[in-house]
Amino acid sequence: MKNVRLYSYWRSSASWRARIALGLKGIQPTIVPIHLVKDGGEQHSADYVALNPMAQVPLLVWDDEAGATHTLTQSLAMMAFLDRAVPEPALVPADPLLAGRAWELAEIVNSGIQPMQNTTTLQLVDSLGGDRKAHAAGAIAKGLAAMETRAATLGTDTFFFGTGPSIAEVCLVPQLYNARRFGLDPEAYPRLLAAEAACAELAAFASAHPDAQPDRPDQP
Ligand SMILES: N[C@@H](CCC(=O)N[C@@H](CS)C(=O)NCC(=O)O)C(=O)O
Missing domain, CATH: 1.20.1050.10 (Glutathione S-transferase Yfyf (Class Pi); Chain A, domain 2)
Incomplete structure (x- = not known):
């Protein structure tokens, strides 16, 4: 994973989960703030909805080794992905x-x-x-x-x-x-x-x- 970006709102609990999980895996993303209140909410802008059709934060974006860009929404899906991509420390027990x-x-x-x-x-x-x-x-x-x-x-x-x-x-x-x-x-x-x-x-x-x-x- 390269050039990791997390679209996040400071007080969003789901964004907070994604930030914790990335930190536990040793990944420091660039935070892209999405203001959920200002002007009716930046999450509703056409550019953002094109990236996340649920119009919510968090949104994880990264580039792979071949240079392709990927996006993932839903904080628990991000954790499942991170546990496969970066196995240690495991966020889900093996048992x-x-x-x-x-x-x-x-x-x-x-x-x-x-x-x-x-x-x-x-x-x-x-x-x-x-x-x-x-x-x-x-x-x-x-x-x-x-x-x-x-x-x-x-x-x-x-x-x-x-x-x-x-x-x-x-x-x-x-x-x-x-x-x-x-x-x-x-x-x-x-x-x-x-x-x-x-x-x-x-x-x-x-x-x-x-x-x-x-x-x-x-x-x-
Ligand atoms: N199940 C989602 C929940 C995402 C969610 O509810 N995000 C809230 C902030 S915590 C949001 O973007 N709300 C803005 C809106 O719905 O307009 C996840 O875990 O990522």
Whole structure:
């Protein structure tokens, strides 16, 4: 992989996952900021939609050794790709059952929580006269409680699967940040907080944090 570019928004949790995964694999992409709010959202521009028809971030772009340019959307697809392209450190355990468990935990966040509290959904809740904060907090609390219950069965006390982070922690850390933004107290999830604390020791997590991004506003 050469000339790696990540189209990203500083506070997007899915972009954050991609940034962590790239960092864990030792890849420092050029960040291409896509502002999700300004002028109705740069993700809707014709040039961007031509690259990502879902009109979302993140978007990964790179050149291969032969000089061909490739694109990939969806943060979990990026992690699956990176695990094949750059096998170490593995983001999915080799053991089949543990691999399934890692995907299970990651999907609780990716499909069970995040779509229920992303900006598009919250705008819909607003338009229907609902309470956006209550809606988001309810979805996050339900998903994190499920994740806590499943993670507790693993018998580990820092990283879920042993010595390093998996796709599950990569999804968890940005989701806990969002939980706090929506007013939830994550103290109810001690197993998840232990995994988050282990991740906080790693440079790949620190450099991927929204506050470390080039498009972070001075006054968020
Ligand atoms: N499942 C996707 C989720 C992507 C996603 O929801 N991106 C959000 C930011 S976290 C986005 O681009 N929202 C802008 C919009 O939908 O207009 C992934 O993991 O990459």
